[in-house]
Amino acid sequence: MTGTTNERRALAERLTKAGVLSTPRWREAVEAVPRELFLHPGVFLPAEGGWRPVTADGTDPDAWAQIAYRDESLTTQLDGHLTADQASGTVTGSPTSSSTTPVTVVDMLEELNVEDDHQILEIGTGTGYSAALMCHRLGEDNVTTVEVDPDVAARADTALETAGYSTWTVTGDGLLGHPRRAPYDRVIATCAVRRIPYTWIRQTKPGGVVLATVGGSWHYGTGLAKVTVATDGTAEGQIIGRSSFMQARSQAEVPIAGDLSARTAYADSERETELPPLLLEEWMPAFLTQLAAPGTHFTRATSKEGNRLLYLFNPDRESFASFVQSGDAWTVRQGGPVALWDTVEQTLTTWRDAGRPDITAVRLRVTKQAHTYWIDGHPSLRWQHHLTC
Numbered sequence: 001m002t003g004t005t006n007e008r009r010a011l012a013e014r015l016t017k018a019g020v021l022s023t024p025r026w027r028e029a030v031e032a033v034p035r036e037l038f039l040h041p042g043v044f045l046p047a048e049g050g051w052r053p054v055t056a057d058g059t060d061p062d063a064w065a066q067i068a069y070r071d072e073s074l075t076t077q078l079d080g081h082l083t084a085d086q087a088s089g090t091v092t093g094s095p096t097s098s099s100t101t102p103v104t105v106v107d108m109l110e111e112l113n114v115e116d117d118h119q120i121l122e123i124g125t126g127t128g129y130s131a132a133l134m135c136h137r138l139g140e141d142n143v144t145t146v147e148v149d150p151d152v153a154a155r156a157d158t159a160l161e162t163a164g165y166s167t168w169t170v171t172g173d174g175l176l177g178h179p180r181r182a183p184y185d186r187v188i189a190t191c192a193v194r195r196i197p198y199t200w201i202r203q204t205k206p207g208g209v210v211l212a213t214v215g216g217s218w219h220y221g222t223g224l225a226k227v228t229v230a231t232d233g234t235a236e237g238q239i240i241g242r243s244s245f246m247q248a249r250s251q252a253e254v255p256i257a258g259d260l261s262a263r264t265a266y267a268d269s270e271r272e273t274e275l276p277p278l279l280l281e282e283w284m285p286a287f288l289t290q291l292a293a294p295g296t297h298f299t300r301a302t303s304k305e306g307n308r309l310l311y312l313f314n315p316d317r318e319s320f321a322s323f324v325q326s327g328d329a330w331t332v333r334q335g336g337p338v339a340l341w342d343t344v345e346q347t348l349t350t351w352r353d354a355g356r357p358d359i360t361a362v363r364l365r366v367t368k369q370a371h372t373y374w375i376d377g378h379p380s381l382r383w384q385h386h387l388t389c
C-alpha cells in the first residue's frame with residue numbers, strides 16, 4: 001500500500017457523487033488500488049504542440065500523486081513504442097496505450113453487475129489498473145486480461161505483481177479472446193472494436209454479458225454495446241451509451257492520405273445534397289454512417305483557395321463522395337460501385353424523420369453469421385452485416 005489513501009478515498013467520493021460508483025465492493029476496490037503504481041515509467045500529458053513526458057522517478061511524489069488521480073485518461077505509450085522515459089521535451093504521436101479515466105472504467109465495471117464467483121475476461125490490459133480493480137473485487141484467479149503489445153503487457157504484469165495481484169495476464173490478440181480459460185461470465189473490452197468478435201460470444205457462458213465499444217474506427221460515433229449471451233450461442237442487447245476508446249490495434253484506421261483529387265477524379269454522379277454533410281461531425285449521425293456504410297472514412301481538407309472540403313471514402317469498395325459548399329448548399333460528387341452518400345443520406349433522413357432517436361435506442365444481435373442493428377418501431381433503421389459474404 002502506498003501513501004495515497006486520501007487520494008483514493010477522494011477519487012471514490014468523486015465517482016460516487018458523479019453517480020458512477022454505486023456498490024460498496026467496487027468502492028473498496030477503488031479505495032484499495034493505487035493508480036500511481038500502474039503508470040510506470042511515466043505518462044504523456046497533453047501540451048502545446050504535442051505531449052509532455054512526465055516520469056514517475058523524475059517527479060516529486062506529491063506532484064506524481066496529483067497526476068495519477070486526475071479524472072483523466074493518462075497516456076502511457078505513443079505510436080506503439082514510445083514511453084515517457086524515452087522522450088525528452090514535447091513530442092508528437094498518437095496514443096496507443098493508456099490508463100483510461102477512472103470514471104469510464106468504474107462505470108463499465110458497475111455495468112457488468114458481477115457476482116463474487118464470476119470469471120471475467122478483459123481485452124486491453126493497458127496499464128493493468130482496471131484489471132487490478134477486478135482482481136480486488138473478484139479475486140486474482142477469476143480475472144484473465146489480454147494485451148496485444150508485449151512491452152505494455154510486461155509492464156502491466158509487473159505493476160499488478162507490485163500491487164499484490166498475481167493474475168492471468170496474457171500477451172496476445174484479444175480479438176481471439178482467451179479460449180484456454182473460457183467460458184467466462186463477463187467479457188469487457190477496454191479497446192474499441194468494429195464489431196464484437198463472435199469468439200467472445202462463444203467464450204461466454206449462457207446468461208453472461210459482453211461489454212465493448214463498437215461502431216467503427218472513427219474516434220467518435222462509437223457506442224458501448226452490452227449484450228447477453230443466450231443458450232443457443234447468439235447474443236442480444238443494446239447500445240447503452242456513447243463511448244470512445246482507442247481502436248484494437250489490427251483495426252486501427254489508416255488515415256486517408258496523399259492526393260485526394262486522384263481519389264475523386266472519376267465521378268459517376270453529381271447533385272445537391274438534401275442534408276448537410278456537416279451532420280457527420282455529430283456523434284449519432286457518425287454512428288449511423290458506420291452502420292449504413294461500414295468501413296467508410298470521413299476526411300476533412302481545405303482547398304488551395306481556403307474552402308472547406310469534406311469526403312467519404314471507402315477504400316475497400318473503391319468508392320467516394322466529395323462535398324463542396326456554396327452558400328448554404330452542398331454539392332456531392334459520387335464515384336465507384338457504392339453511392340456512399342445516397343446510402344448514408346437515406347439513413348440519416350429516416351433517422352431525422354423518426355425524431356432523431358438517441359444512440360441508446362439502437363439494439364443489436366450477434367450470431368455466428370451476422371451482426372444486426374436496429375431501432376425498434378422503424379423497419380428502415382435496420383442494418384445487417386453478414387460475415388458469410
Ligand SMILES: C[S@@+](CC[C@H](N)C(=O)[O-])C[C@H]1O[C@@H](n2cnc3c(N)ncnc32)[C@H](O)[C@@H]1O
Pocket residue numbers: 096097098099100105123124125126127128129130131146147148149152172173174175190191245246247248249250
Ligand atoms: C485504453 S488502453 C486500456 C486501458 C486499461 N484497461 C487501463 O485501464 O489501464 C487500450 C489497450 O488495448 C490494447 N489493445 C489494442 N488492441 C488490442 C488487441 N487486439 N488485443 C488486446 N489488447 C489490445 C492496447 O495496446 C492498449 O494497451
